Amino acid sequence: MSLEAGAGRMQGKRCIVTGGAQGFGEGIAERFAKEGATVAILDIQEGKAAQAAGRIGHGAFAVGCDVSSRASVAEAWEACEAKMGGVDVLVNNAGWSHRNQPALETTEEEFDRVYAINVKQIWNFCQVAVPAWRAQGGGVMLNIGSTAGIRPRPGLSWYNSTKGAVNLLSRSLAVEFAPENIRVNCLAPVAGETPLLATFMGEDTPEKRAAFRASVPLGRLSTPRDIANAALYLCSDEADFITGVILEVDGGRTI
Numbered sequence: 001m002s003l004e005a006g007a008g009r010m011q012g013k014r015c016i017v018t019g020g021a022q023g024f025g026e027g028i029a030e031r032f033a034k035e036g037a038t039v040a041i042l043d044i045q046e047g048k049a050a051q052a053a054g055r056i057g058h059g060a061f062a063v064g065c066d067v068s069s070r071a072s073v074a075e076a077w078e079a080c081e082a083k084m085g086g087v088d089v090l091v092n093n094a095g096w097s098h099r100n101q102p103a104l105e106t107t108e109e110e111f112d113r114v115y116a117i118n119v120k121q122i123w124n125f126c127q128v129a130v131p132a133w134r135a136q137g138g139g140v141m142l143n144i145g146s147t148a149g150i151r152p153r154p155g156l157s158w159y160n161s162t163k164g165a166v167n168l169l170s171r172s173l174a175v176e177f178a179p180e181n182i183r184v185n186c187l188a189p190v191a192g193e194t195p196l197l198a199t200f201m202g203e204d205t206p207e208k209r210a211a212f213r214a215s216v217p218l219g220r221l222s223t224p225r226d227i228a229n230a231a232l233y234l235c236s237d238e239a240d241f242i243t244g245v246i247l248e249v250d251g252g253r254t255i
Helices: 023-034 046-056 070-084 108-118 120-136 157-180 197-201 206-214 224-235
Strands: 014-018 038-043 061-064 089-092 139-144 182-189 246-249
Touching: 014 023, 014 070, 023 038, 023 046, 023 089, 023 224, 038 046, 038 070, 046 061, 061 070, 070 120, 089 120, 089 224, 108 120, 108 157, 120 139, 120 157, 120 182, 139 157, 139 224, 157 182, 157 246, 182 224, 197 206, 224 246
Parallel strands: 014 038, 014 089, 038 061, 089 139, 139 182, 182 246
Antiparallel strands: none
């Protein structure tokens, strides 16, 4: 079966994708919608999220949300439940990075922000998602970690550490929530063609891009399509016996 066939592998699923206005998040939201899901695109950039929802169609809609704020997350979750009648799948995709730089040059504000968005996001969503899923008999969480948490790159120490936390946290939550039919998995993409790429490189030059591509055995960076394909499998019923997995979508980078 072709992964591009739109065979309804998410038919009837009610999904939230954070950071869905662009990049990996938009790719995941688009794929889910084409496969039959109703998708809520959560993003702090509500205008861009609305534009993404318009491009995606299939009933996708936008909700403004600051994933680092528990109050904002609770409000957004309530809005999604009211619109969709519940939530079956949550993709914690929103992410941020400080600029590639020596560890001691990262400011405290940058440190706090990268942890608030990349790690606290998951804590915030657990507060609303887990009680809801307990009441409905189960649910699926997919966290977007990174190869940075497995094979870290220089100059991104604090970002790398947040993704290491996301990777391990996904496995820990999977064990804890498995008896309640709540699956938790994680994707670990290699650097991709997204708005964060220039931040990872420090500066966006042909030479820097070539160096990043050269670090990937398959010879290219990841794309939203690559991540969406992997997310589709882990969030679909085809993966209903899979939890606690960190799936490396990296072209061999972590080998």
